[in-house]
Amino acid sequence: MILTKQYRCIHSSSCQCTKGHLSEDVIFLVFQQLNWNPKLVATLSCVCKWFDDLAKRVLWKEFCRARAPKMMLDLQSSGSHSVDGNWRALGKLLIYCSGCSKGGLFNSIHIPGHFVYRTRFSRTSGKSFLLPQCRTDVLYVSDPCEHLYQGEEGDVGFFRGIFKSFSMSKVRKMLIKRRAQLHPTEVCPYCKAKLWSMLQAKMIPQSASCRLGAYEDCVEYYVCLNGHVLGVCTLLPLSDSEEASELE
Numbered sequence: 001m002i003l004t005k006q007y008r009c010i011h012s013s014s015c016q017c018t019k020g021h022l023s024e025d026v027i028f029l030v031f032q033q034l035n036w037n038p039k040l041v042a043t044l045s046c047v048c049k050w051f052d053d054l055a056k057r058v059l060w061k062e063f064c065r066a067r068a069p070k071m072m073l074d075l076q077s078s079g080s081h082s083v084d085g086n087w088r089a090l091g092k093l094l095i096y097c098s099g100c101s102k103g104g105l106f107n108s109i110h111i112p113g114h115f116v117y118r119t120r121f122s123r124t125s126g127k128s129f130l131l132p133q134c135r136t137d138v139l140y141v142s143d144p145c146e147h148l149y150q151g152e153e154g155d156v157g158f159f160r161g162i163f164k165s166f167s168m169s170k171v172r173k174m175l176i177k178r179r180a181q182l183h184p185t186e187v188c189p190y191c192k193a194k195l196w197s198m199l200q201a202k203m204i205p206q207s208a209s210c211r212l213g214a215y216e217d218c219v220e221y222y223v224c225l226n227g228h229v230l231g232v233c234t235l236l237p238l239s240d241s242e243e244a245s246e247l248e
Contacts, residue, residue: 011015012045027054027059031062032062034235035066036059036063036066036067040084041055041060041063044058044059046178050206052194054089054241055088056086056087057087057221058089060086060088060090060128061087061127062215063087064087064090064091064094065089067091067094068121070084070119071123074123074164075162075228085191086191089188089191089226092190093160093228095115096115096189096190097113097114097115097116097158097160098112098113098158098160098190098230099111099112099113099114099158099190100158100200104186105186105195105222105230106232109150109153109156111147111150111158116145119143120142120143121142121161121162122140122141122142123139123140124145125211126138126139126140127139128205128208128210129161129205129207130171130205131174131205133170133173134171134203136163137163137164137170137218138163139161139162139163139164140161141159141161141211142159142160143159144157144159144213144214145157145159145160146235153234154234154235155234155235156232156233157213157214157232157235158230158231158232158235159212159221159229159230159231159232159233160228160229160230160231161228161229162229163223163227163229164227166225166227167227169227171203171223174201174203175196175201175223178191178202179201179203180196180197180201181196181197181199182195183195183196183197183222187224188222188224188225188226188228188230190230191224191226193225193226193228194224195222195224195225196222196223196224197222198220198231199219199220199221204220204221208221209233212233212235213235213236214235214236215233215234218233218234219232219233220232220233
């Protein structure tokens with residue numbers, strides 16, 4: 001087998017890759033055969049800056065396209081070849097439930113973050129999280145990741161999502177118009193950008209709790225400057241949540 005010429009790493013003088021790298025084309029083909037395995041992409045990113053740059057530009061993008069092809073086509077349909085907050089952040093959002101720490105965004109509970117095998121993101125569900133005057137915006141939201149029997153907090157659900165072209169969205173314009181304050185300390189777990197509280201801005205419609213199957217006054221979520229959404233809710237008992245779905 002003839003390997004493609006290796007290229008010396010030029011990104012860092014401290015890089016240990018003194019023998020150079022295989023070309024991007026070869027690495028692309030290898031990861032294509034591995035079905036863009038996110039754990040291996042993350043491992044490769046830790047080797048050196050050259051591999052980290054390649055993963056950010058190419059591998060995470062291909063992972064996102066393979067995991068949610070229709071969603072990615074829609075997010076890029078405005079003509080952009082990138083997404084808000086970079087491909088690595090979006091790849092993490094697709095497969096990682098951020099959980100929460102006591103004293104953090106949702107300060108009453110501590111539930112560690114974790115990877116999830118598969119999550120459904122829905123553009124239709126996203127409409128339920130927007131005020132009527134903002135429903136021309138495009139928002140994809142996941143089904144809630146359920147964490148049951150959390151003591152006094154009951155059954156807790158975490159959800160996450162992403163806006164299409166958030167910088168031009170009506171939600172962002174309304175947050176600015178209402179002079180919503182950014183969280184003073186916490187940042188987005190996916191891209192490290194600052195966060196707006198949709199609850200504080202009074203921009204959570206009743207339809208959000210109906211869609212989630214949650215108590216009306218127990219839904220809270222944030223949106224970051226790059227349009228990533230993360231939220232928490234207290235889930236209704238199964239019989240009650242079925243009735244809420246019928247009401248919606």
